[in-house]
Amino acid sequence: MSNIRQLDPSASPLDYYGYELRRRREAAGLTLAQLGSILFCTGSLIGQIETTLKVPTREFSERVDAALGTDGEFSRLVGLVLRSQLPSWFQPYAEMEAKAGYISTYQAQLVYGLLQTEGYARAVLGTRDEGDLDGKVAARLDRQRILDRDQPPVTWVVLSEAVLHQKVGGLEVMREQLTHILAMQKQRWLEIQVLPFEAGAHTGLMGSFNLLRFDSDPDIVYTEDFVQGHMTANPEAVKEGSVRYDHLQAAALSVDDSAALIARVMEERYGDQPDGRDLA
Template identity: 35%
Template sequence: MAAETDGVDLSDPTASALAHFGNEVLLELKRTDTRASELAAVAHCHKTLVSKILAGDRLASRQFAEACDRRFPDAHGRFVRLWRFITREAYPPWFRGYVELEAKATRIRLFNPHLVPGLVQTEAYARAVLATGRPPKLETAVALRMSRQHILDRDEPPQVWVTLDESALRRTAGNAEVMHEQLGRLLTMATTPPHVVQIVPAGHSVYHAGTSPYGVLSFADQPDVVHVDGFPTGYVTCEEAHVAEARSAYDLLTATALGPDDSAVAIESIMKEYT
């Protein structure tokens, strides 16, 4: 996933959203006579990361933005507000609409026959998966993917229902340690209401759901939409017939899959294979 900083002069604070954020942090450091190492200590990160954020070469995490607001209270929460803006702008244009919908959804149903979906990936797993595409800004791509997960930390998070083909758990991304951690994250979600994880055992057909990962997003005040993840770009549709077909296919998937409790047992069993 390329960032919107590709091909621009990052020394210009107006060149990109990332450059603007970095420049705003730099101005506060100068105004308050604060060293980058002091901000790094507050943000619990390395000084090198702070330098890259200041240069507009790395997307800041939400935690970093929150640390800036703590260190610079006169900003009155400006850095978290900026963070919301820069993350939206850093996504490819075709993906921004989906991210906004994902953040508003009350229920997210995901199917992936190949990989653990990005919304529930660990940082190490995401890095291993994204690295295979050799993106020019790997760490920014990882940070963007992780930034989407803040919706799971809300007081009232969306219900996430993940249905995976068993092969997705056996396809190694990175190494055994990465997979063990990722399956641990998946197991935690599988045993934490309101979320649900179901595994379609090997040998059970999922052809009716197609070969592309997809998700059905539900909302409190608008009709469902469907996101289909494709190459080189995905797309979102709200066509009533397409949404109905996707919901029906998902119902069949959950009927084919192991129940939630048995799925948790299956995840734990496969997880041991990566020990």
């Protein structure tokens, strides 16, 4: 027992989670293997989470709360843990995104993070091997929970047609991703348009950007470069972003025509897929 790694619970949300998991497990008189059998996982996985080598998921946390009778403690804590896995420069945006009542985004190269499948997110985040990829993927997918609320933000997405043709993660990943986008279009609070190549020069040529609107806070425009993100509530910047976005929406295909184009690209470029009539 003398070789057990000692944790500083104040070091990070992940360290606190691991510290509390070990403390609660030992208070219940359970070994790693015994708790693992209750949670239907290995004792090794629990040990890795306790020592911060693995990032816990929401499902794991819910099972821990049920097994140890912790009244939702780990289910609440895991949100902080997953948020901490996002890049430090991105965390302020993620916090504002979660508060927004209206999200508008133009994406020039990639599917917007809130719409990415696990396979697509893994391929995007895995282009550079920096730390725990599983944790980064889990953090990105956890952001999507805002779309599952009883009152989710109204979200409008304009995708460049290039996004559909950029093969990220292989054929199967792209089929799954485009199928997911078409399925998401059925949600009444989410609209997706495609800006076709035929649109020519347009107001989004400078790159991707997001607009966040709030009930009681100033609107925000957000952009990224390869180093970090840039978020501002400057009225002139927000006005310029809003005008550019209006032009992009006007130049993009209608929602129905966009769905038809997505289904066609999925069939022609990525092979077999579901019945296009149901999707479009």
